[in-house]
Amino acid sequence: MLDIKFIREDAETVKKALARRGADAAQIGSVVEADKKRRAIIQEVEGLKAENNRASSEIAKMKKEGRDASGAIAGMKAVTDKIKALDSELSSIEARVNETLLGLPNIPHGSVPDGADDKSNKLILEWGEKPSFSFKPLPHWEIGEKLDILDNDRAAKITGARFTVYKGAGALLERALINFMLDIQTREHGYTEVAPPVLVNRASMTGTGQLPKFEDDSFKLAEPDWFLSPTAEVQVTNMHREEIIPAAKLPIYYAAYTPCFRKEAGAHGKDTKGIIRMHQFNKVELVKFVLPETSFDELEKLLKNAEEILKRLNLHYRVMLLCAGDTGFASAKTYDIEAWQAGAEAYREVSSCSNFTDFQARRASIKYRGADNKPVFLHTLNGSGLATSRLLPAILEAYQTKDMEVIVPEVLRPYMGGIDRITKK
RNA sequence: GGAGAGAUGCCCGAGCGGUUUAAGGGGCACGCCUGGAAAGCGUGUGUGCUGAAAGGUACCGAGGGUUCGAAUCCCUCUCUCUCCGCCA
Numbered sequence: 001m002l003d004i005k006f007i008r009e010d011a012e013t014v015k016k017a018l019a020r021r022g023a024d025a026a027q028i029g030s031v032v033e034a035d036k037k038r039r040a041i042i043q044e045v046e047g048l049k050a051e052n053n054r055a056s057s058e059i060a061k062m063k064k065e066g067r068d069a070s071g072a073i074a075g076m077k078a079v080t081d082k083i084k085a086l087d088s089e090l091s092s093i094e095a096r097v098n099e100t101l102l103g104l105p106n107i108p109h110g111s112v113p114d115g116a117d118d119k120s121n122k123l124i125l126e127w128g129e130k131p132s133f134s135f136k137p138l139p140h141w142e143i144g145e146k147l148d149i150l151d152n153d154r155a156a157k158i159t160g161a162r163f164t165v166y167k168g169a170g171a172l173l174e175r176a177l178i179n180f181m182l183d184i185q186t187r188e189h190g191y192t193e194v195a196p197p198v199l200v201n202r203a204s205m206t207g208t209g210q211l212p213k214f215e216d217d218s219f220k221l222a223e224p225d226w227f228l229s230p231t232a233e234v235q236v237t238n239m240h241r242e243e244i245i246p247a248a249k250l251p252i253y254y255a256a257y258t259p260c261f262r263k264e265a266g267a268h269g270k271d272t273k274g275i276i277r278m279h280q281f282n283k284v285e286l287v288k289f290v291l292p293e294t295s296f297d298e299l300e301k302l303l304k305n306a307e308e309i310l311k312r313l314n315l316h317y318r319v320m321l322l323c324a325g326d327t328g329f330a331s332a333k334t335y336d337i338e339a340w341q342a343g344a345e346a347y348r349e350v351s352s353c354s355n356f357t358d359f360q361a362r363r364a365s366i367k368y369r370g371a372d373n374k375p376v377f378l379h380t381l382n383g384s385g386l387a388t389s390r391l392l393p394a395i396l397e398a399y400q401t402k403d404m405e406v407i408v409p410e411v412l413r414p415y416m417g418g419i420d421r422i423t424k425k
Numbered sequence: 426g427g428a429g430a431g432a433u434g435c436c437c438g439a440g441c442g443g444u445u446u447a448a449g450g451g452g453c454a455c456g457c458c459u460g461g462a463a464a465g466c467g468u469g470u471g472u473g474c475u476g477a478a479a480g481g482u483a484c485c486g487a488g489g490g491u492u493c494g495a496a497u498c499c500c501u502c503u504c505u506c507u508c509c510g511c512c513a
Contacts, residue, residue, distance in 0.1 A: 039474095069493085
């Protein structure tokens with residue numbers, strides 16, 4: 001959420017920034033108007049309330065002294081009615097202002113390039129090399145089927161399209177990846193592991209920015225008013241919702257493994273094979289709560305922490321800086337890490353690392369106590385570290401052999417009972 | 426799922442329609458005292474909104490209602506605890 005005070009004082013800057021990402025800047029004018037009205041009503045109604053309070057204690061005193069207060073009481077009725085009317089007008093204006101603010105995206109950082117879509121994203125770095133093969137490498141869905149480790153057909157029987165069953169060495173590999181990633185992030189990069197609920201309430205979804213705009217993208221329970229979390233960002237960021245954290249405790253780093261659930265409503269016919277785009281997938285998420293002045297440095301560190309996983313797995317990848325138009329709703333700056341899928345011959349996003357500045361902190365009311373003891377919104381960041389549904393395909397494709405086996409990357413072997421390859425059973 | 430109890434400031438805890446602009450205690454901060462400390466004494470100690478400021482206003486789990494006036498009465502909801510049932 002953007003700060004209404006900032007919008008009020010510098011509407012032009014906000015309009016320009018929103019235009020960069022293709023957001024509707026016309027709402028800025030009307031929200032500034034509504035805010036002006038809001039403040040005028042506050043001044044009026046609070047004056048009446050002050051008068052009301054004075055009269056009330058006067059009445060109390062008269063009653064105590066045994067005098068007749070009926071005249072004073074009768075006089076208060078009109079003031080109270082006026083207060084009620086103004087209060088209800090005020091709350092409808094506040095609701096309108098709030099609704100508009102909740103619908104406005106974050107302002108892209110100055111270092112974010114212009115552009116409308118992913119074609120304008122900027123290549124930041126490439127690491128490693130595409131593996132070369134003496135044969136035609138297969139896409140992961142064919143490998144998964146031949147080795148009998150991924151079974152989308154049976155998942156469809158259980159649930160429907162866009163689910164998979166990990167089987168045998170596939171299930172083991174999935175579990176190994178999760179443990180490997182968590183161990184690196186917690187033991188070497190200083191993150192504290194958390195294992196949160198996967199069902200989340202409306203306030204949490206609003207706090208991180210999934211709601212109100214993107215309700216249709218989420219799986220929602222009929223009862224109660226809960227959602228299947230689309231990313232652990234929601235749970236972990238909202239752990240500190242409505243809290244004031246002592247500055248000395250910052251920065252806070254969390255790593256969480258959770259299943260994630262997405263409707264993929266706009267993706268009909270896209271990525272229908274394999275496990276690239278599932279309704280349910282596993283992800284280790286990294287979340288940071290930091291001092292505002294450090295957040296862009298923290299973003300660079302977060303990116304490095306996520307990259308480390310790919311380096312240890314020796315997988316070729318590139319890092320893209322997203323342009324203004326491709327940057328997510330809540331983010332001020334986002335890097336995507338794209339791993340090379342050797343069989344499908346494409347780069348696929350395995351991680352997205354974002355600095356949300358104070359956008360989520362303001363929605364969720366997460367503050368720290370500054371030097372002058374005043375509560376200040378802190379900055380939140382998060383990044384995948386990483387998503388297994390993208391990582392596991394990259395591994396299968398990069399490590400496949402001519403004899404239809406998959407070599408287990410060395411760093412994963414301790415997590416897989418020491419086996420060095422996945423073979424057909 | 427059934428029955429009951431509860432939710433008050435950083436913590437404990439009073440409060441049962443009008444000097445509560447929330448008693449009292451503890452903690453914490455600062456000051457006095459001290460060679461230094463403890464004890465003691467004094468002062469202070471929330472958040473939001475509004476306002477240039479002084480100040481004003483709202484908030485006693487959340488949301489409604491009754492009343493001139495609600496922490497206090499009524500309704501709905503959420504959460505916690507105890508017992509019963511069911512259960513990994």
